Amino acid sequence: MSDHGTTHPNIASVEQRVAAIEAAFDERGMAPGEVISEFQHTVDEQWVPQNGARVVAKAWTDPEFRRRLLANGRDAVAELGLTLPRHHRHLVVLENTPTIQNVICCTLCSCTAFTIIGLPPDWYKDLEYRSRIVRQSRTVLREMGLDLPAEVEIRVWDTTADTRYLVLPVQPPETAGWPEERLAQIVTRDSMIGVARL
């Protein structure tokens, strides 16, 4: 690593650097300690993939809701009490079919609909996924355990603006007739990113 203008012979560890910002914020009365515990709570309790799973299960069981969800994702998820940050002005729901697989990525950073599907997993933010998924999607998905038949068309969605995406997976046929609550339990975060099928 180059020195980026720092005159110090040794770069501080990341932990020391975070602590430094925290200390400086604290000195200015910005209460970083409180903010951090609140944030931890939000991540653990509110921004969870179970939100998206509820949306998917409802779309599977309620055709009218599915129609509204595909027409305007932001308004439809609000019916379930779910919100997106103000700057995420648009939620596009991408419907998988037996012959279409939608996959979400962000090649420029790591954007996701985190209030609906949870904060993105480590691999989503790694250089490998960001560089390769747009160009070698079939191989990358296969490496990740999703070996798609040749007739399945792959559609990759690069999250370059503040529009957010949610993949609506295909309902497994053996779950037909299950109640919504039970269906929600089988929907995984990775199926809503599009790198897994159910």
Added chain:
Amino acid sequence: MDGIHDLGGRQGFGAVRYSPNAGAFHAAWEVRVNALYALAVRRGIFNMDEYRHAIERMEPRHYLAASYYERSLTSLATLCVEKGILTREELERYAKGGFPLAAPSAPGRTNVGDRERFLPGDRVRVRSDCVPGHMRMPGYIRGKSGVVVSESPAYPFPDAHAHGVDAADEPTYDVRFDTRELWPDSSEAALVHVGVFQSYLERAG
């Protein structure tokens, strides 16, 4: 800017280190970084475009070697110093060592003057713009043609919003590209949809 962050389509990277149900965080300091930059955004110290741009301005070797949350940390510190909230000297004093920051910003730009409204089905080309500041046009679509699928609500224009430049909000177009046009002879068949700001697009003949 054509920074190292613009990774889409770059070759040479290996297999994704995937595990089902992988976590977002792996250490307590990562949660703290995320909470602190969210606090700074909430207090209006900087916006998300400035935040993203400060990550892009990291020295390329630092960017590639840093973890995701080290990049967040570097952006947060850089912007707090640039905005006069903190000083680098105090950060290094508290950190008891060097605190690498991102390189200074170059000027931004406002919307292009001849923006056009497009409709689903329109064939469009991505302008061959190269700018020194922030932009949200991945390099792999520069100069390429695709088909408009839909229009989004208007968003702040990133090229301006990351630099404190005045600009009108503008929509993005969901443009569908074919990998065989993006990377002829060296890609796998697929459609790639990109949210492209109106200023980046022109009608294809």
